[in-house]
Amino acid sequence: MEVEKNEAVDLLKSEIPFEWDPELVLTREVEAGRPVGLVLVDEVNGFCTVGAGNLAPTQPNKQIEKMIQESNKLAKFFSDKGWPMFVFLDTHFPDKPEPPYPPHCIIGSGEENLVPELEWLEKDPNATLKRKHCIDGFLFCTKEDGSNAFADWVNKFQIKTVLVLGICTDICVLDFASSALSARNVERVPPLEDVVIYSEGCATYNLPVHVARNIEGALAHPQELMHHMGLYMAKGRGAKIVNSVSLI
Ligand SMILES: [Zn+2]
Numbered sequence: 583m584e585v586e587k588n589e590a591v592d593l594l595k596s597e598i599p600f601e602w603d604p605e606l607v608l609t610r611e612v613e614a615g616r617p618v619g620l621v622l623v624d625e626v627n628g629f630c631t632v633g634a635g636n637l638a639p640t641q642p643n644k645q646i647e648k649m650i651q652e653s654n655k656l657a658k659f660f661s662d663k664g665w666p667m668f669v670f671l672d673t674h675f676p677d678k679p680e681p682p683y684p685p686h687c688i689i690g691s692g693e694e695n696l697v698p699e700l701e702w703l704e705k706d707p708n709a710t711l712k713r714k715h716c717i718d719g720f721l722f723c724t725k726e727d728g729s730n731a732f733a734d735w736v737n738k739f740q741i742k743t744v745l746v747l748g749i750c751t752d753i754c755v756l757d758f759a760s761s762a763l764s765a766r767n768v769e770r771v772p773p774l775e776d777v778v779i780y781s782e783g784c785a786t787y788n789l790p791v792h793v794a795r796n797i798e799g800a801l802a803h804p805q806e807l808m809h810h811m812g813l814y815m816a817k818g819r820g821a822k823i824v825n826s827v828s829l830i
Pocket residue numbers: 672673674680686687715716717
């Protein structure tokens with residue numbers, strides 16, 4: 583049964599393949615005059631810690647564990663180098679629903695805080711933390727005067743490449759990348775040139791079709807396929823998709 587399922591996923595993926603972009607070599611990039619900023623999307627308990635809420639995994643999940651491990655490794659490298667990081671945290675008010683999702687990451691629940699492995703970022707001087715109440719982090723950064731806090735950060739550090747990791751590949755990561763790329767294309771986020779998504783540093787949730795069938799109104803969301811779809815869609819919007827990041 584498991585073999586058949588994997589074959590089906592492989593078949594679907596083969597219908598929408600994409601080519602990996604070349605490995606991102608961080609130090610070489612920066613030394614070539616292309617400062618890199620690290621963007622972490624929503625690696626909070628409510629999405630990543632087993633049993634932490636309505637949208638948290640119900641059991642240990644390898645894709646999510648790998649994402650946290652890679653995020654921590656890269657964040658430590660950026661911190662050691664004194665390079666900039668922008669960290670989104672999905673955070674909601676209790677009386678403001680976010681359809682179509684059930685209540686999640688409510689202020690004060692603990693779900694809205696970084697996973698234990700990444701809590702150190704709260705005190706890291708290189709990290710800019712941004713709580714957001716909606717899916718699209720770039721959009722959320724828009725201020726009343728029309729300026730954008732993310733664009734300000736890019737400009738402050740003269741960032742040419744943003745390296746994006748986080749959850750969910752096909753939701754918050756995709757929307758952020760799409761908006762940042764649209765903004766780049768109309769010179770709203772100078773001097774940004776590239777949005778690079780690191781596949782091993784991204785994850786999405788798993789709601790298999792046989793489970794979704796028994797939940798009224800639920801959309802099936804098979805993890806591996808939707809992760810691929812998210813990367814594929816982002817690539818179609820102009821993001822670079824890499825499966826390797828070198829610290830050299
Ligand atoms: Zn949310």
